[in-house]
Amino acid sequence: MKAEEVRALTADQLKDKLAELKKEQFNLRFQKATGQLEKSSRINEVRKDIARVKTIARQKAAEAKA
16 A cells, blocks of 8 residues: 555545554464464555544644644
């Protein structure tokens, strides 16, 4: 997911996307623990996507207050 795609989302959509990514992260960690994870690089991708969504959500919140 690119930053441009995330910036196009509304605040509610960002919350939904964050919840979706956290659920995916949990599932990936569970798969890793049980030895079923095929693509281990996906864990890092999801972590970075979560950080990206949180950062842009924080930026939008700051803009709304200003």
